[in-house]
Amino acid sequence: MRAALLVAIALSLSAPHAIAQMPATGAATSSETRPGRFVGMDQSVNVDLAEKAGIPARKPYINIEAWGDLWNFVLLSAGGVCGFVIGRYWDHIWGRRRTT
């Protein structure tokens, strides 16, 4: 049980960082896409087809890429706090086992 909680906390800490590092697939037009493998399907299919049809995707209203590492700081802090809270109060989510 303790090991499972540690894994949950570790995931909570690492997942937001992974999300922060991923490309913003729906964010920009295909001409601005970073080259390479593992482009999101939202970008490689939806946005590309839309651009060719004359309705290019617009840039997001809140451009997190311009925030630099500040966004990583926010996500990591929130993920860490949430991980510890979830680990501490895990039984509040699922409830305590019935002992009948």
Added chain:
Amino acid sequence: MHIAEGVITGWPVLAYTLAGIGLMAIGTQGIKKFHREFAERRPLIGMGAAIIFFISLIPIPAFTGTTSHPCGTPLVAILLGPRVTFALTGISLLLQAAFFAHGGFGTWGVNLVALGLAGGTVGWSAFWVARRMGLPILFAGCAGGLLGDIATYAFSGVALATALATAPHPQYDFASYLTVIYAAYAPTQIPIAIGEMLITGLALRHALRQRPEVLEDLNVWRSYAAA
């Protein structure tokens, strides 16, 4: 699944947004009902929102060299009900549009209809039909996860094909666009849908083995036994 900001334009934006607001209203009523009926299980609402937010945002690499997202809404709809899922999906998509550049405010409605309505409702329905057929919870959950995922992308394809066919410079008609989109989705999304199928089924079976009283309280398991 996330249709980007600006791809849907004109009156469809209004129509989809109104549909999304309607789904949020239905979802809010569902959450209130959940609070009344399962007061001790209220924290599960937060967990359901976290599941949808995380699973529908995480990019899973596929053999094709691209990434795509699973949905998460079939599992949450099976556990908490489709109406609650509508509201949780709407909130998740709003956060993803605001802070993660996935989807958009103008396409929030269409993404909510695809992920929440199509994915959640079809996944929940498939689970219940499978249960009525007497299938074990593992297979019923697998059916819900698979069909919910496919339904989400099937609806996204229809919505996108409609928008492209009525765009200023369409390259194909609606049927051809739909074929092109589905052909492009399939190699990436089918393996991910199979993954979501397995995760949904295994998660429900694990929950039943470890904490059967939770599924009984939520009327997921008791009704299954009765069926």
